[in-house]
Every structure is written in C-alpha cells, then in structure tokens.
Amino acid sequence: xxxxxxxxxxxxxHLSAEDVEEIGRRLDTIxxxxxxxxxxxxxxxxxxxIDVQRKLELASRAVLLLSKFPPAWIIGTAGLSVAKILENMxxxxxxxxxxxxxxxxxxxxxxxxxxxxxxxAEQWKHSHNELHHTYTNVIGKDNDLGYxxxxxxxxxxxxxxxxxxxxxxxxxxxxxxxxxxxxxLELGKNLATKERRNDPKFKAAAKQVLKKIRKQATKDYLVHxxxxxxxxxxxxAANFVANLVxxxxxxxxxxxxxxxxxxxxxxxxxxxxxxRGEWYLRQMLGSANISGSKAMHTMTGNLSHQxxxxxxxxxxxxxxxxxxxxxxxxxxxxxxxxxxASLPKQVASAWHKVFRLSLPNGWMAxxxxxxAPEQVALLYKLTTGGPKVRRVYDRAQRISATRARxxxxxxxxx
Amino acid sequence: MTSTGLGxxxxxxxxxxxxxxxxxxxxxxxxxxxxxxxxxxxxxxxxKRHETADAVTVVIKPGRGWREHVPGQYIRIGxxxxxxxxxxxxxxxxxxxxxxxxxxxxVKAIPDGKxxxxxxxxxxxxxxxQLDQATxxxxxxxxxxxxxxxxxxxxxxxxVMGMLRNHLDELPDAVLVHSAPxxxxxxxxxxxxxxxxxxRLRLVERHTERDGFLKPAELADLVPDLHExxxxxxxxxxxxxxxxxxxxxxxxxxxxxxxxxxxxxxVTGEGGSVTYNKTGTTVESDxxxxxxxxxxxAGLIMPSGCRMGICYGCVLPxxxxxxxxxxxxxxxxxxxxxxxxxxxxxxxxxxxxxxxx
Ligand SMILES: Cc1cc2nc3c(=O)[nH]c(=O)nc-3n(C[C@H](O)[C@H](O)[C@H](O)COP(=O)(O)OP(=O)(O)OC[C@H]3O[C@@H](n4cnc5c(N)ncnc54)[C@H](O)[C@@H]3O)c2cc1C
Ligand code: FES
Numbered sequence: 001x002x003x004x005x006x007x008x009x010x011x012x013x014h015l016s017a018e019d020v021e022e023i024g025r026r027l028d029t030i031x032x033x034x035x036x037x038x039x040x041x042x043x044x045x046x047x048x049x050i051d052v053q054r055k056l057e058l059a060s061r062a063v064l065l066l067s068k069f070p071p072a073w074i075i076g077t078a079g080l081s082v083a084k085i086l087e088n089m090x091x092x093x094x095x096x097x098x099x100x101x102x103x104x105x106x107x108x109x110x111x112x113x114x115x116x117x118x119x120x121a122e123q124w125k126h127s128h129n130e131l132h133h134t135y136t137n138v139i140g141k142d143n144d145l146g147y148x149x150x151x152x153x154x155x156x157x158x159x160x161x162x163x164x165x166x167x168x169x170x171x172x173x174x175x176x177x178x179x180x181x182x183x184x185l186e187l188g189k190n191l192a193t194k195e196r197r198n199d200p201k202f203k204a205a206a207k208q209v210l211k212k213i214r215k216q217a218t219k220d221y222l223v224h225x226x227x228x229x230x231x232x233x234x235x236x237a238a239n240f241v242a243n244l245v246x247x248x249x250x251x252x253x254x255x256x257x258x259x260x261x262x263x264x265x266x267x268x269x270x271x272x273x274x275x276r277g278e279w280y281l282r283q284m285l286g287s288a289n290i291s292g293s294k295a296m297h298t299m300t301g302n303l304s305h306q307x308x309x310x311x312x313x314x315x316x317x318x319x320x321x322x323x324x325x326x327x328x329x330x331x332x333x334x335x336x337x338x339x340x341a342s343l344p345k346q347v348a349s350a351w352h353k354v355f356r357l358s359l360p361n362g363w364m365a366x367x368x369x370x371x372a373p374e375q376v377a378l379l380y381k382l383t384t385g386g387p388k389v390r391r392v393y394d395r396a397q398r399i400s401a402t403r404a405r406x407x408x409x410x411x412x413x414x
Numbered sequence: 415m416t417s418t419g420l421g422x423x424x425x426x427x428x429x430x431x432x433x434x435x436x437x438x439x440x441x442x443x444x445x446x447x448x449x450x451x452x453x454x455x456x457x458x459x460x461x462k463r464h465e466t467a468d469a470v471t472v473v474i475k476p477g478r479g480w481r482e483h484v485p486g487q488y489i490r491i492g493x494x495x496x497x498x499x500x501x502x503x504x505x506x507x508x509x510x511x512x513x514x515x516x517x518x519x520x521v522k523a524i525p526d527g528k529x530x531x532x533x534x535x536x537x538x539x540x541x542x543x544q545l546d547q548a549t550x551x552x553x554x555x556x557x558x559x560x561x562x563x564x565x566x567x568x569x570x571x572x573x574v575m576g577m578l579r580n581h582l583d584e585l586p587d588a589v590l591v592h593s594a595p596x597x598x599x600x601x602x603x604x605x606x607x608x609x610x611x612x613x614r615l616r617l618v619e620r621h622t623e624r625d626g627f628l629k630p631a632e633l634a635d636l637v638p639d640l641h642e643x644x645x646x647x648x649x650x651x652x653x654x655x656x657x658x659x660x661x662x663x664x665x666x667x668x669x670x671x672x673x674x675x676x677x678x679x680x681v682t683g684e685g686g687s688v689t690y691n692k693t694g695t696t697v698e699s700d701x702x703x704x705x706x707x708x709x710x711x712a713g714l715i716m717p718s719g720c721r722m723g724i725c726y727g728c729v730l731p732x733x734x735x736x737x738x739x740x741x742x743x744x745x746x747x748x749x750x751x752x753x754x755x756x757x758x759x760x761x762x763x764x765x766x767x768x769x770x771x
Contacts, residue, residue: 038496038497039496039497040494040496040497041497042497043494043497043498044497051445054437054441054442054445055445058442098713101713101714102497102498102713103494103497103498103499104498104499104500104710104713104714104715105494105499106715107441109715111693111715112715114436114437115436116436212436215432215435215436216435216436218432218435219432219433219434219435223429223432223433224433227433
C-alpha cells in the first residue's frame with residue numbers, strides 16, 4: 001500500500017472534517033455503552049478462561065510425563081499448544097492491555113501480570129501499547145510495520161536485503177517470541193553503535209530479557225523433561241513443538257491484523273495535530289479482521305476483531321464480537337472499507353505482500369512470461385548495482401505511477 | 415526442622431517454581447484449594463440469615479491462615495460487586511466458642527450502598543471472598559471493667575455484640591442503651607432481650623420513631639451512675655459527636671471509647687487532576703471524592719484499609735501538589751521531592767497532585 005495521503009483514490013477524500021468528528025463521537029458512544037455495562041458476566045468470563053487454560057496446561061503436562069508413548073505425546077502436545085496459545089492471546093495480551101483492570105483484582109491486572117513469553121511484560125507493554133497502538137501504521141513511527149526487518153509498504157525504500165524477506169518472515173514466525181523480545185529491545189538499533197550497546201538502560205533491559213528467556217527455557221527444556229524421567233527427550237520435543245505451534249499461530253494472527261493487501265498506511269507528517277476523530281479513522285482503515293467461528297475468535301485472543309481492538313484496545317475482548325456490527329454500520333454509512341476475510345485468505349494476502357514487496361516496486365506487476373528474462377536481468381542489476389541504479393529505477397517508477405494516475409483522473413473527468 | 419530438611423524443602427520449592435514460571439505454584443493451587451494455609455487470606459460464605467428486614471448475618475469459614483480476633487475488632491472483606499472488587503470493613507460479631515471454625519459479620523444495607531446492598535441482597539453461600547486479619551482497638555481491656563456502658567445505634571451494635579457474646583459473663587455490671595427506629599429494626603433484638611431476661615445485661619431500647627433521637631443529657635437519667643462506667647459507643651457520626659462533647663464537658667472524656675463506621679466529612683477540596691507516576695495514569699478528581707476512590711474508579715489497584723482514616727493502610731507519598739483532609743479541611747502541600755505521606759482515603763485533591771504509586 002502506498003501511504004494514504006499519496007494515493008490517487010484516497011479512500012477518505014469524500015469525508016468532511018465534520019464527518020470525521022461525527023464518526024469519532026459515534027465510536028465514543030459505542031465505547032461508553034460497553035464501559036457502562038461491564039459487569040459480573042465479563043469478570044466470570046475471564047476467570048473461566050484462566051481456569052480452563054491452567055487446568056488444560058496442568059493436564060497436558062501430566063499426560064506428557066508419559067510422552068514416550070505416542071498417543072500420550074500427541075494428546076499432550078496438542079493440549080499444551082492450545083494452552084500456550086490461550087495464555088498468550090486471549091489471556092496475556094488482553095490483560096496486559098488493561099482490558100480487565102476495571103475488576104480491581106490484583107491477580108488479573110496489567111501492572112502485575114507476567115506471561116509465558118520471552119519478552120517481559122513491562123517491555124512489551126511499552127513497545128506494543130504505547131508505540132504500536134498510538135502510531136498504528138505510521139511509516140517510520142510504527143515499528144510493527146515489518147518489525148524493522150521487512151519491507152511491507154511501497155514507501156519503504158527497497159534494498160537487496162529485502163529479497164530474502166520471505167525467508168526472514170518464516171524464521172521470525174517459527175521463533176516469534178524471541179523475535180518480539182528482540183524487537184521490544186530494539187536490538188537492531190541498540191546493537192548498532194558502541195555507545196548504544198553500553199547504555200546502562202539498554203544493558204539492564206537486555207539482562208532482564210535474558211533472565212526471562214533462561215527461566216522459560218529451563219522450564220520447557222529441562223525441568224519438565226527431567227520430571228518425565230524416561231520420557232525426557234519426547235517431552236522436550238513436545239514442549240518445543242508446542243512453542244513452535246504457538247509461535248506460528250500468533251505470528252499468523254498478528255500478520256493478519258495489519259499486513260493484508262488493502263490495509264492503509266500513513267505518512268509521518270499526517271498525524272501531527274491529529275484529532276480524536278482522525279485517530280479513530282486511522283485505526284479503522286489501518287486494521288483488518290478475520291471472520292470465522294467462535295472458537296477461532298477465542299484462539300486469536302479476539303484479535304480477529306482487530307478493527308474493534310484497535311479502536312478500543314482496553315475494552316474486554318469478550319465484548320468485541322457484540323460491538324462489531326455497530327462498528328461495521330458506521331463503516332458502511334460513511335462508505336469506508338471494513339476489511340474482513342477468512343483466516344486462510346488474510347494469511348495468504350499478508351504473505352503475498354511480503355513476497356511482492358521483497359521485490360522492487362512495480363517489478364512483479366511488470367513481469368510476464370514473455371519478458372521474464374529481461375526482468376530477471378533488471379533485478380540482477382538493481383541488486384548488484386548500488387544505490388544510484390536503484391534511485392534511477394525508483395524515479396522512473398514514480399513517474400509512470402503519476403502518469404497512470406493522471407490518466408485515470410482524466411478518464412474519470414471525461 | 416533440621417537444616418538439611420530446610421535445605422531440601424527450599425530446593426523442592428525452587429524446583430516447583432521453575433516448573434510453573436512465570437506463574438507461581440500458588441496460582442495453580444488456588445484453582446483447587448483457595449482456603450489452604452499459605453494462600454492469600456480468603457473465606458467461604460457458608461450461611462446467611464436475616465436479623466432484620468435489611469440486615470443479615472454472614473457466616474464465613476476463613477482460610478487456614480486466619481488468626482484469632484479479639485471481640486470488638488473488625489475485618490476487611492473484599493467482595494466482587496458487578497465484577498469489581500470492593501473492600502469494606504465489618505465488625506466480627508461471632509462467638510469465639512463456636513467450634514466449627516467460622517466467624518460471622520452482620521451487614522446492614524444502606525440505600526445505594528454498593529457493598530452492603532450486594533451482601534444483603536445478592537451474596538450467595540458458597541462464594542469465596544477476600545479477607546484481611548482482624549484489627550482495631552475497640553475492644554475490652556484484659557482487666558474487665560467493674561461497670562460497663564454500651565451506647566449504640568443501628569448497625570453500631572455489631573462490635574458490641576461481638577463483646578457481649580464472648581464476654582458478657584465476665585462483666586459484673588453491663589448496661590446497653592441501643593437506638594433503632596422500631597422494635598423490629600433492632601439488630602439481634604431477640605438475642606439481646608434474652609440476655610436481658612437472664613439478668614446478665616440491663617437493656618434500654620430506644621425506638622426513635624416514637625421516642626426521637628437519644629440526647630446525651632437523657633443518658634444521665636437512664637444511667638445515673640454514668641460517671642463510674644467505662645463506655646463503648648458506636649453509631650452514626652451525629653450521635654458519637656454529641657457523646658464526645660458531653661463526656662468532655664463532664665470531664666470524663668478518657669472513659670469513652672468510640673468506633674466510627676464512616677469519616678465525618680466536613681469540607682470538600684478544590685479538586686484537580688491526580689497523576690500516579692508509576693502507572694502513568696491521570697485521574698480527574700473532584701474535591702469531595704477521596705483520592706483513593708477516584709483512583710479505584712479508574713481501575714488502579716490501591717493500598718487501602720478501613721477507608722475512613724484510622725488504620726493508615728492507604729498511605730502513599732504525595733510527590734507534589736496539594737490535598738485537603740475532608741474531615742477537617744486541613745491542607746497538605748508538597749513541593750517536588752517532598753514525598754509527604756498522605757492518607758488517600760480521607761484526602762481529596764486540592765489542585766493538581768502527583769502521587770508516588
Ligand atoms: C471499623 C468499621 C467497622 C464497620 N463495621 C460495620 C458492621 O459491622 N456492619 C455494617 O453494616 N457496616 C459496618 N461498617 C461500615 C461498612 O464498612 C460500609 O461503610 C457500609 O457497609 C457502607 O458501604 P457501601 O459500600 O454499602 O456504601 P457506599 O457505596 O460506600 O456508600 C454509599 C452511600 O452511603 C453513604 N454511607 C456509607 N456508609 C454509611 C452509613 N454507615 N450510614 C449512612 N450512610 C452511609 C455514603 O456516604 C454514600 O453516599 C464498618 C466500618 C468501619 C470503618
Ligand atoms: S484506609 Fe485506613 S486510614 Fe486510609
């Protein structure tokens with residue numbers, strides 16, 4: 001996607017400033033209705049989920065004590081995978097958002113919660129709640145756009161390193177929790193210079209992460225296997241697989257939130273002096289939902305309601321489904337695109353973007369069976385030719401994009 | 415235990431912790447045995463019975479960590495009302511001789527009262543509630559007084575009932591002057607009347623709908639030897655204030671002990687925005703609302719105790735700003751770096767405040 005401000009068919013061009021503020025007011029009303037009706041049923045819901053998750057984890061780990069028997073291995077691994085997914089998604093992510101703080105239960109509170117994840121809650125809350133949720137999809141501000149290792153927008157400059165980004169993305173998916181920890185530490189930036197490496201704040205944070213990783217790894221790869229005695233190796237493998245499944249699953253769900261084709265991005269300058277209505281609008285068009293069954297919603301931590309979650313990150317997750325139709329009605333009334341599709345579709349779309357943008361702008365679209373040899377030669381030149389060659393290519397791309405836009409506008413005018 | 419035994423125990427604990435990280439073993443144990451020893455103190459409601467139309471006795475089986483209370487003391491109980499944890503103080507009324515390991519409290523529903531209405535009308539036996547150990551100074555001295563007087567009104571009978579049920583036989587001469595709107599509104603009425611009938615207690619019931627509110631001057635007629643007695647009083651703020659004045663005027667202020675259920679609110683502050691530096695939360699607070707209530711309303715977890723200015727369980731450092739004590743209007747101002755300790759339950763914002771929490 002090109003930053004919304006540069007698009008010829010700007011999807012919000014038809015809205016007046018008053019429209020945008022009215023959208024904001026209506027969304028505020030939806031939010032208030034939920035806040036006013038939070039109650040015992042909601043509290044019972046999250047307690048139930050926590051109860052089920054912990055019992056499932058205990059049972060699965062108990063079954064894995066006998067993991068050298070294949071049926072036990074399969075049942076235990078499946079149960080533990082589900083338990084780990086619930087723990088990270090519907091429970092951890094949402095509690096750390098403060099969705100349940102209103103219950104005033106110190107055991108289910110964003111300030112006291114810690115999760116089964118390499119990144120310590122404290123660091124994750126900063127990079128996720130404060131940065132990503134505030135600067136959602138703003139190029140250069142929201143590091144979630146490609147996590148600093150990928151190009152997920154036309155406006156991010158292409159360099160040859162990105163050719164391998166499908167591979168990066170896959171590796172990141174497998175070890176997602178470590179990817180998140182590195183990302184929360186801003187590892188790339190902080191390891192770059194000696195000064196940053198030696199910054200006491202960075203060093204303390206890195207130490208905290210390493211300590212957490214050590215504890216997590218000791219649990220899954222030493223203590224539980226050792227408790228299994230003769231089943232040491234199968235239990236170790238089971239725990240590895242459960243972590244892998246959880247990582248692949250949460251990576252997929254999170255990719256679906258902002259990466260599918262058609263989700264809007266924004267220029268840095270566009271958010272200066274942004275009103276509440278404009279902030280809402282950015283969240284509305286910068287997120288994508290996943291449609292599916294109730295079980296699927298629970299397993300995604302209701303991040304399948306990404307649009308609703310980004311509009312109201314601190315409302316209890318069990319209420320997103322109920323407000324979704326009201327939110328969608330606002331989209332429809334104001335002629336905005338409510339981005340939603342099934343899980344396979346959204347995952348495919350996000351991966352399509354990862355592949356497409358691993359290549360220079362316009363390259364994939366311009367390539368046909370007939371011109372393939374020339375296109376490959378061009379790509380080779382761009383990869384090996386240095387920044388100057390790429391600048392020339394980029395300029396040519398921009399000019400042809402502008403021409404195409406003018407042509408469509410002229411056609412529309414006529 | 416021997417030192418090797420201790421070492422082994424420590425090692426087992428550490429191993430179990432390594433197996434449950436980032437949670438603690440107790441997070442799993444709580445699912446199955448919430449009342450075990452070593453757990454946060456909780457209790458299970460085992461029975462509820464009506465004392466009057468709007469007051470109920472709640473019988474609670476406390477967890478294994480419960481330590482004995484002294485009759486007259488109160489406990490704090492944390493109940494989830496509409497999903498929100500609310501803490502309130504209630505006097506323990508039970509007879510310690512009861513051997514089933516339960517304690518009881520008596521709660522009177524106050525119109526629009528969040529917790530009291532919930533406890534009286536909704537709370538179900540079987541519910542697990544949060545508890546704190548008993549505390550409070552409103553108790554009988556080890557050296558029991560030769561002559562005792564109790565002056566109570568409404569739900570103010572509760573701490574006194576705790577004393578009477580446990581110690582009446584140790585009091586050679588006890589008088590209770592109790593006020594309630596009608597005879598039917600007297601909490602524990604039949605039980606008190608039975609105590610009186612057995613000759614162990616002199617009971618003076620005042621039914622205020624017919625007789626009007628009790629004036630301290632009338633007490634001298636009802637209890638002529640008032641000067642010779644140690645007096646325990648509990649009831650509405652107006653009554654307690656009048657008694658304090660009277661006892662002071664008579665020069666016997668040191669013979670009066672009072673228990674108050676609510677702070678007497680005298681003034682309201684100016685209000686202002688209160689910032690909690692550690693959580694980064696800012697809450698707009700009006701001048702009549704204690705900082706504690708305003709913060710809890712915003713979802714913060716705050717330390718608290720009696721919620722009426724006596725226990726200091728709610729104290730936090732005021733890093734900067736001004737607060738007013740709603741009981742007497744006293745202004746506390748903190749310059750940056752001061753960190754003046756303030757009781758959040760009776761302090762309202764008097765301008766922008768920065769609280770260390
Ligand atoms: C040491 C101590 C011991 C206590 N022991 C008992 C006890 O044994 N039994 C018992 O029933 N209560 C007792 N209380 C009072 C109890 O803690 C609560 O304050 C009371 O139940 C009201 O709480 P609520 O949540 O229902 O009212 P809230 O929702 O907190 O208050 C609602 C409204 O009622 C007003 N209000 C609060 N309390 C009273 C009151 N007592 N009379 C009139 N209006 C009031 C408030 O100002 C407010 O406007 C005790 C309090 C203390 C400090
Ligand atoms: S809570 Fe007891 S003094 Fe404030």
